[in-house]
Amino acid sequence: MEFVQKQGIFSLAIGFILGGAVSKVVTALVTDIVNPLLGIILGKAEGLKTAKVSLLGSDILWGDFVSVIIDFLVIAVIVYFAVRWLKLDKEAEDKKAKKH
Numbered sequence: 001m002e003f004v005q006k007q008g009i010f011s012l013a014i015g016f017i018l019g020g021a022v023s024k025v026v027t028a029l030v031t032d033i034v035n036p037l038l039g040i041i042l043g044k045a046e047g048l049k050t051a052k053v054s055l056l057g058s059d060i061l062w063g064d065f066v067s068v069i070i071d072f073l074v075i076a077v078i079v080y081f082a083v084r085w086l087k088l089d090k091e092a093e094d095k096k097a098k099k100h
Helices: 002-007 008-042 063-083 087-099
Strands: 053-055 057-061
Touching: 008 063
Parallel strands: none
Antiparallel strands: 053 057
């Protein structure tokens, strides 16, 4: 609530919209480029997302799980470097120091 009061709802909305757009771009990157390349490396010509293990008549879709983890890691790295590049981590420290 404090963030909304200080930054305003407009900044929150912009952050939300940009976050959704970055998420879509990263998902497309992972799905369309990274997964097929990993699939080739792992010997799965149809791509990593379809990699599975059959066990007692059930399919364990381990490739889809790994794909989601890769997606998360790429988004986390982008957010980390965006915060550092925009120096938002320093700004938060400065505000915290001014409070005390």
